[in-house]
Amino acid sequence: MTETTADLLNAKAMGADLERVDGLAKVTGQAPYAFEQHAFDERAHAPLYIHPVQSTIAKGRVTAVHGERAAALPGVAAVLSHENAPRLTPEDDSDVAMIQTSDDRELLVLQSDEVSYRGQIVAAVVADTPETAREAARLVGVDYAAEPHDAAFSPDSADLPEPTVDTELGDVAAAMAAAAVTVDAAYSTPIQHNNPMEPHATTVVRSGGALTVFEGTQAVHIVRRILAALFSLDAERVQVIGPYVGGGFGAKGSVHAPLVLACLAATVLEGRPVKIALTRRQMFELVGYRPPTVQRVRLGADAEGRISAVGNDVTTHTSRLKRFVENAGGSAAMMYAGENRSIGHRVAELDISPATFMRAPGHAPGMFALEVAMDELAEACGLDPIELRVRNEPGTDPVSGLPYSSRGLLDCLSEGASRFGWEGRDPRPGVREEDGWLVGTGVAASTFPAFTMPGSAARIRFAGEGRYEVSIGAADIGTGSWTALTQIAADALSVPVEDVALALGDSALPAATVAGGSAGTSSWGTAIVQAARAFVDSHGTEPAAGAELTTVLKRPPDTRGYSTHAFGAQFAEVRVRADTGEVRVPRVLGVFAAGRIINPRTARSQLIGGMTMGVSMALHEESVIDPRFGHVVNHDFASYHVAANADIGDVQAYWVEEHDPHVNPMGAKGIGEIGITGTAAAIVNAAHHATGVRVRALPMTLDHFLR
Amino acid sequence: MxxxxxxxxxxxxxxxxxxxxxxxxxxxxxxxxxxxxxxxxxxxxxxLVDVTRIGLDDVAELPGGGVRIGAGVRNSDLAAHPLVRGRYPALSRALLSGASGQLRNAATTGGNLMQRTRCVYFEDVTTPCNKRAPGTGCSALEGPFTRYHAILGASEHCAATHPSDMAVALNALDAEVRVLGPGGERTIPLDEFHRLPGDAPDRDTVLEHGELITAVELPAPAGAARSTYRKVRDRASYAFALVSVAAVLDLDGGGAVRDVRIALGGVAHKPWRARAAEDALRGGAPGEERIAAAATAAVAAARPLPGNAFKVDLVRATLGSVLRELAAGPAQEPAEPADPADSTENAVEGEGR
Missing domain, CATH: 3.30.43 (Uridine Diphospho-n-acetylenolpyruvylglucosamine Reductase; domain 2)
Incomplete structure (x- = not known):
């Protein structure tokens, strides 16, 4: 057993319902986003605008780029292609990279004639207005030598590569054969696109050998490291600034091609600010998505519902250009008891655009499949679905055997059942009708790992008159980092929040890891706490004005003796129109166990945001690749539906008190992603309760219910 | 651009x-x-010749009880107009179920009729499309995204649907389109205004170049007629119809069908007048058997694409429900939002909620 790493501080600011410290600036339009930032004085140096030219083949080579007509258009400053773009200098820097290396092939924009997916950037125009750039891009002619491509995801194909073996305990096949009750079914989730409200946007200027980049990103320091490597610059010559970001959901967690393109243009047009803001369509082609999954889930149990076998054989796909595997099997690996367990992923390689992280990677689709299968198992056992989960609560992590640092699933189920009004629920499906609508309720569990990344640094400076400046190059992508980190710093320094001036979102500030993996607050907060302690050790509680200290969090809190996860339970009421199958979700209620909640206001926003995205995932979101062409054809918001206001009814998020001294000094687990896990399953389970129809493929559109 | x-x-x-x-x-x-x-x-x-300031923005009562709608009347204003809400609630409902508040504030009556399909291939210049680039082929026919495509009246050249809600209601209301062209004025029944794709899917309507819609005219509603518009879609608002039904039902004193008019949206290259269904309903009281026969007749000619066969069942189910509701319901009442989900987005000027 390892030592306890947390003292939970002396919480005064943490836990307080503090308004967003950046709220006033945002609602009054005083918070500039990347595209609105001014590099230099833009009256003296008018900015230029980029519009990319995208490949109309999925595989092959560019044989010629005809830029003459574009270049002749008044206002056009440059036409870029692989023939004239500056050379990038990628490195295999995997020893320092947490997320992405600079030799990531997605980033090698305009470096060769090779085309690896439809929509890939093959040229670009830089002009004095966005409209001129767009029109000039249309005038660029590109000749191709097309080669046959494969963009069809065929999960049943015999030609797929062998699956990975991620977990193999005991003998699932034998346990299934011996089980009194089994579920063996395939569950599928489609491609989903992150689609933050703010499209990916950059303002960049290269001047005097330095690169200044205003970027909507989840990690200014990662962007700086990647750009420094690609453009052969010392890291000190690259500054990445992104104090305000209009959402990311993972799509801004690593560098994508448009940013590299903008920096190439700025290199060619030294001294001129260059801007790019993606169109919504380009958001479907250039900045990643969640890959599809087909999950064969096997559950075997005795007659009392005690699980003996858990299997998830996942089939998904990846771009040939850059491997990314949606780890949907991870949920089944850790969620419930069972001695026999088998998890693997089979990954089809296709000529399509690269995927990336999307909110709760792995667990969003994984908890859909597992939690619908659990509902089916409960039905087959004649058990209430909550009771089934109670009976399969593991004492220790079923794979590692480690104890949980804390595991609040049962508390969440219990409190959720009480708040939702679960007791006395008639389990029979398809027997409640009100005014032509079939009504049902459903439940599912939620989970997401809790962890802390090493590598963040924080600087504490005493400004005098009781005030401290706390600096860290973290990101706030709308989550509330500005506010939560201010509260953590206040408690770490034992001062009121009014005496803390936080700075983040700038690579000139001390290094910080990504706003991702639900690990941002944990990683940055731990770094701040460490720096605060070191500051007090060095300077005491009455420091001299100007006293300053920076420390780097080299090793995160030692949690090796524990399995660390947040848990939750979600309940949904679903109505399905009896005649047409239209689905509405009037009510979703979630209860979560995520350690200490730093700020109830921003936490609730994170959780109901995740749940809302879960409703959207359940009912609507689906990107469709047309294999003949190789790209997503419903690449706009008219045809890729996200939930509208009218789809979202009463969404309530609560949490249970959870004291976890192991995860980090704050005792807090991340909450950015858990909200989307399990929502879709709760909704699908409720729809089954309403109608008797078991939907195993998302999105749950009305045609599933037509008779 | x-x-x-x-x-x-x-x-x-x-x-x-x-x-x-x-x-x-x-x-x-x-x-x-x-x-x-x-x-x-x-x-x-x-x-571009801007026609929004040429005085075509009135809704006026016609002698005999009909209504004339200027082509420049905005969708929001039309939906909220007392003459429309009182006499043609199906039209008001259709308008309010379309697009979003912002779009309805901008969109005009004439423009709504002239809007083009939202077929994803038509809107993507990198893919073949006979409607956008005649002779290049239809990408939808064998494509994986046919949810919004036609099941009725399509051709081997095009399976696009007309996206308007308003036009479906206008069709069931027997509207006429007034047009001014270089050769003078003409009047076109709404049902003949939009075309089927045939071998010229690039032509959505029968208008010639230079012809301008000046107004839409509605005949007076029959005294006892009831009407409604029901739109079916996955998303509760701000989505095009998978299927919609506009219906007007007029019963005589004995409860027999005196007149019935049914138009379908989301299923064809034009607002689809379901005359076979109308015929099946005539000749007696609209009982369950007759309604079922009408619902079946409406899709007897359906030829769905791979991926949209469910729309055949959906038309049948939706039309059946609409006819049952009209047959059972009282004579028509002023329009209220058909679905509570619409009420939040349907607030229009002069109509506090």
């Missing part, structure tokens, strides 16, 4: 003259569809 000239017409005759003289000119109404298409390269007019 291709550079273009913009001019503001002073009156209808001037607008017609300006467009008729220039094969690359187009009328500009609210711009909610045309401007998108110009950005996407789907449309490339060199001249």
């Amino acid at each position: 291709i550079p273009f000239d913009y001019q503001r017409a002073e009156d209808a005759a001037g607008a017609v003259a300006a467009v008729a003289a220039d094969p690359d000119a187009r009328f500009l109404g609210g711009g909610t569809n045309l401007v998108d298409h110009m950005k996407l390269g789907v449309a490339a007019p060199h001249r």
Whole structure:
């Protein structure tokens, strides 16, 4: 057993319902986003605008780029292609990279004639207005030598590569054969696109050998490291600034091609600010998505519902250009008891655009499949679905055997059942009708790992008159980092929040890891706490004005003796129109166990945001690749539906008190992603309760219910 | 975006003259569809003639109880107009179920009729499409995204649907379209205004270049007629119809069908007048058997694509429900939002909620 790493501080600011410290600036339009930032004085140096030219083949080579007509258009400053773009200098820097290396092939924009997916950037125009750039891009002619491509995801194909073996305990096949009750079914989730409200946007200027980049990103320091490597610059010559970001959901967690393109243009047009803001369509082609999954889930149990076998054989796909595997099997690996367990992923390689992280990677689709299968198992056992989960609560992590640092699933189920009004629920499906609508309720569990990344640094400076400046190059992508980190710093320094001036979102500030993996607050907060302690050790509680200290969090809190996860339970009421199958979700209620909640206001926003995205995932979101062409054809918001206001009814998020001294000094687990896990399953389970129809493929559109 | 000239017409005759003289000119109404298409390269007019300030923005009562709607009347204003809410609640409901509040505030009556399909291939200039680029082929017929495509009246050249809600209601209301062209005025029944794709899917309507919609006229509603519009879609608002039904039912004193008019949306290249269903309903009281026969007749000619066969069942189910509701319900009442989900987005000027 390892030592306890947390003292939970002396919480005064943490836990307080503090308004967003950046709220006033945002609602009054005083918070500039990347595209609105001014590099230099833009009256003296008018900015230029980029519009990319995208490949109309999925595989092959560019044989010629005809830029003459574009270049002749008044206002056009440059036409870029692989023939004239500056050379990038990628490195295999995997020893320092947490997320992405600079030799990531997605980033090698305009470096060769090779085309690896439809929509890939093959040229670009830089002009004095966005409209001129767009029109000039249309005038660029590109000749191709097309080669046959494969963009069809065929999960049943015999030609797929062998699956990975991620977990193999005991003998699932034998346990299934011996089980009194089994579920063996395939569950599928489609491609989903992150689609933050703010499209990916950059303002960049290269001047005097330095690169200044205003970027909507989840990690200014990662962007700086990647750009420094690609453009052969010392890291000190690259500054990445992104104090305000209009959402990311993972799509801004690593560098994508448009940013590299903008920096190439700025290199060619030294001294001129260059801007790019993606169109919504380009958001479907250039900045990643969640890959599809087909999950064969096997559950075997005795007659009392005690699980003996858990299997998830996942089939998904990846771009040939850059491997990314949606780890949907991870949920089944850790969620419930069972001695026999088998998890693997089979990954089809296709000529399509690269995927990336999307909110709760792995667990969003994984908890859909597992939690619908659990509902089916409960039905087959004649058990209430909550009771089934109670009976399969593991004492220790079923794979590692480690104890949980804390595991609040049962508390969440219990409190959720009480708040939702679960007791006395008639389990029979398809027997409640009100005014032509079939009504049902459903439940599912939620989970997401809790962890802390090493590598963040924080600087504490005493400004005098009781005030401290706390600096860290973290990101706030709308989550509330500005506010939560201010509260953590206040408690770490034992001062009121009014005496803390936080700075983040700038690579000139001390290094910080990504706003991702639900690990941002944990990683940055731990770094701040460490720096605060070191500051007090060095300077005491009455420091001299100007006293300053920076420390780097080299090793995160030692949690090796524990399995660390947040848990939750979600309940949904679903109505399905009896005649047409239209689905509405009037009510979703979630209860979560995520350690200490730093700020109830921003936490609730994170959780109901995740749940809302879960409703959207359940009912609507689906990107469709047309294999003949190789790209997503419903690449706009008219045809890729996200939930509208009218789809979202009463969404309530609560949490249970959870004291976890192991995860980090704050005792807090991340909450950015858990909200989307399990929502879709709760909704699908409720729809089954309403109608008797078991939907195993998302999105749950009305045609599933037509008779 | 291709550079273009913009001019503001002073009156209808001037607008017609300006467009008729220039094969690359187009009328500009609210711009909610045309401007998108110009950005996407789907449309490339060199001249836009703005027809929003030529005095076609009245809703007026006609002698005999009908109503004349100026082509420039905005969708929001039309939906909220007392004459429309009182006499043609199905039209008001159809309008309020379309698009979003912002779009309805901009979109005009004429522009709504002239809007083009939202077929994803039509709107993507990198894919073949006979409607956008005649002779290149139809990508939808064998494509994986046919949810919004036609099941009735399509051809081997095109399976697009017309996206309007308003036009479906107008069809069931037996509206007529008043048109001014270089050769003078003409009147076109709404049902004949939009075309089936046939071998010329690039032509959505029967209008010739330079012809301008000036008004839509509605005949007086029959005294006891009931009408409604029901739109079915996955998303609760701001989505095109998978299937919609506009229906007008007029029963005589004995409860027998005196008149019935049914139009379907989301299923064809035009608002689809379901005359076979109307015929099946006539001749007696609208009982369960007759309603089932009508619902079946409506889709007897359906030829779904792979991926949209469910729409055949959906038409049957929706039409059956609508007819049952109209047969059972009282004579018509002023329009209220059909679905509570719509009430939040349907607040229009002068209509507090």
